[in-house]
Amino acid sequence: MKKVIVIGGGISGLSAAIYAQRSGFDVTICEQHSMAGGMCTSWKRKGYLFEGTVHWLTGSNPKTEINQLWKETGALNEQVPVILHEQFSAVEWEDKIIRIYRDIEKTAKHFLEISPDDKKQINKLLKDVKAFSDFEMPVTDIKGVKTQHPKRMKFSTLLKIIPVFPRLVKLSRMTCKDYTDKFTHIGIQKTLKIIPDEYAAVALIATLGTLNAGDGGYPEGGSLAMVEGMVKTFKDLGGTLLLNTKVKKIRIENKAVVGVTLNNETELNADAVIVAQETIAALDNLFDTPLQDKWLADLRKNTKSAVCTFICMGIRCVLPEPIIPAWELDEPIEHAGMTETQLCFYNNAGHKGYAPKDSAVLTTAFMGDTYDFWKKAKEKGRYEEEKQALADKICRAVCKKFPQAQDNIEVIDIATPLTYERYTGAYHGSWMSISGVGDKMTTYPGFSKSISGIYFAGHRMMPPGGLPVAIYTGRMAAQMVCRQFKVMFR
Numbered sequence: 001m002k003k004v005i006v007i008g009g010g011i012s013g014l015s016a017a018i019y020a021q022r023s024g025f026d027v028t029i030c031e032q033h034s035m036a037g038g039m040c041t042s043w044k045r046k047g048y049l050f051e052g053t054v055h056w057l058t059g060s061n062p063k064t065e066i067n068q069l070w071k072e073t074g075a076l077n078e079q080v081p082v083i084l085h086e087q088f089s090a091v092e093w094e095d096k097i098i099r100i101y102r103d104i105e106k107t108a109k110h111f112l113e114i115s116p117d118d119k120k121q122i123n124k125l126l127k128d129v130k131a132f133s134d135f136e137m138p139v140t141d142i143k144g145v146k147t148q149h150p151k152r153m154k155f156s157t158l159l160k161i162i163p164v165f166p167r168l169v170k171l172s173r174m175t176c177k178d179y180t181d182k183f184t185h186i187g188i189q190k191t192l193k194i195i196p197d198e199y200a201a202v203a204l205i206a207t208l209g210t211l212n213a214g215d216g217g218y219p220e221g222g223s224l225a226m227v228e229g230m231v232k233t234f235k236d237l238g239g240t241l242l243l244n245t246k247v248k249k250i251r252i253e254n255k256a257v258v259g260v261t262l263n264n265e266t267e268l269n270a271d272a273v274i275v276a277q278e279t280i281a282a283l284d285n286l287f288d289t290p291l292q293d294k295w296l297a298d299l300r301k302n303t304k305s306a307v308c309t310f311i312c313m314g315i316r317c318v319l320p321e322p323i324i325p326a327w328e329l330d331e332p333i334e335h336a337g338m339t340e341t342q343l344c345f346y347n348n349a350g351h352k353g354y355a356p357k358d359s360a361v362l363t364t365a366f367m368g369d370t371y372d373f374w375k376k377a378k379e380k381g382r383y384e385e386e387k388q389a390l391a392d393k394i395c396r397a398v399c400k401k402f403p404q405a406q407d408n409i410e411v412i413d414i415a416t417p418l419t420y421e422r423y424t425g426a427y428h429g430s431w432m433s434i435s436g437v438g439d440k441m442t443t444y445p446g447f448s449k450s451i452s453g454i455y456f457a458g459h460r461m462m463p464p465g466g467l468p469v470a471i472y473t474g475r476m477a478a479q480m481v482c483r484q485f486k487v488m489f490r
């Protein structure tokens with residue numbers, strides 16, 4: 001039996017490992033952390049469970065092609081209820097709450113009531129989102145692999161792409177800010193800022209399209225349940241998951257991979273290695289001699305890393321859920337060289353297992369690469385102090401808005417880019433890539449031409465990345481291993 005080592009037990013690594021093991025390989029996952037899942041995780045503090053990733057999942061709708069991958073890997077199954085919240089986001093503006101609903105018709109009607117002057121732009125938004133509602137990420141096989149059930153681009157998918165294409169090109173050439181600025185109503189502009197300003201507008205419209213199509217639901221149990229399901233599938237197939245096992249180097253002899261060396265100097269042999277660790281950090285650390293493939297140099301040069309500071313709060317009082325509409329701060333929150341002028345939160349209190357009774361469990365992300373600031377703070381011994389200062393500012397702002405929270409904040413937990421780096425080894429703690437104006441939609445090849453038996457999976461392979469890309473590129477990497485050894489992919 002040919003041996004495959006997968007470096008990293010995040011979603012892409014678990015996916016690669018499951019498909020490779022099912023196809024007849026002897027697969028070992030080496031995961032540096034004490035649990036699998038990588039960026040797809042949640043954590044518990046003082047009785048509150050903070051959902052770190054899965055708020056809305058692309059592919060939760062059984063009608064989508066990606067859904068089959070979530071099911072084949074055990075991340076989802078028929079028994080997992082998927083909750084489709086009606087509201088997606090909301091902003092307090094003057095005396096109103098302006099909302100984005102899952103149903104774009106409802107959103108458009110609501111926007112029109114608020115700002116009849118924006119009729120033309122609202123109709124445009126409606127048409128754009130509807131066009132993208134028919135559009136989904138296709139699942140296909142790589143060239144040259146033998147598969148039991150070949151998956152090619154469906155004719156019906158192609159037919160759906162053709163009418164969307166001119167819109168896609170246009171929306172890829174403007175930023176989200178360019179798009180939202182076309183609305184005259186400032187409140188509507190703010191409500192539509194669900195994606196950072198500098199991203200291409202296609203990201204905003206595709207997100208709204210996904211929701212309007214009835215996808216992007218919350219599967220009960222969130223990140224932890226999905227990962228647990230994948231780990232169980234892998235182990236039931238006979239795979240080996242080594243936790244607390246960090247790979248130090250990939251061993252290469254005569255232009256072919258022969259295995260890996262672990263941090264404790266143990267050597268493990270393999271016929272193929274799938275690198276499912278975040279790609280840039282992997283290139284920096286895992287190779288004694290840099291790989292010469294041009295696509296890897298392009299990936300490194302072109303990647304703009306999405307990075308955040310993640311805030312979690314457990315409060316013993318009832319607050320709106322599932323979202324707390326964004327509100328303007330009287331006193332902006334300065335942190336790590338950034339300024340937050342508003343706050344908004346997810347409140348998962350209504351989801352099973354997240355919060356004690358009559359309590360709120362809040363999460364929010366401040367987007368921006370503040371890695372250097374936190375790194376410097378750590379070096380100067382000011383890291384905890386800076387984190388506490390930020391926590392104090394957030395608590396003050398929350399208590400000012402919700403006086404019932406005063407003296408009831410039981411926990412506030414802040415994950416900085418350094419936290420993400422520590423737990424996942426990712427470059428700057430990054431978990432997706434920024435897809436800006438003019439950035440090409442690329443799928444990187446995922447294998448090395450110069451060294452045989454090395455494959456790559458993970459969110460960097462198809463920017464902007466995310467969970468669907470992680471599971472899909474894991475499957476692709478397993479197919480590449482099958483192709484190398486002329487094995488049927490299962």
Ligand SMILES: Cc1cc2nc3c(=O)[nH]c(=O)nc-3n(C[C@H](O)[C@H](O)[C@H](O)COP(=O)(O)OP(=O)(O)OC[C@H]3O[C@@H](n4cnc5c(N)ncnc54)[C@H](O)[C@@H]3O)c2cc1C
Binds near residue numbers: 052308365432466468
């Ligand atoms: C706050 C937040 C919100 C998000 N929201 C969404 C969302 O709404 N929708 C969406 O689609 N995605 C979202 N994501 C992104 C998504 O979680 C990631 O893109 C995805 O989980 C990446 O999976 P991956 O397998 O490519 O990488 P990772 O999750 O980074 O997995 C890599 C694994 O490799 C391990 N590793 C690293 N180095 C080594 C080594 N040397 N040896 C052994 N193991 C190693 C790490 O510990 C980790 O487990 C979000 C992420 C965050 C943090």
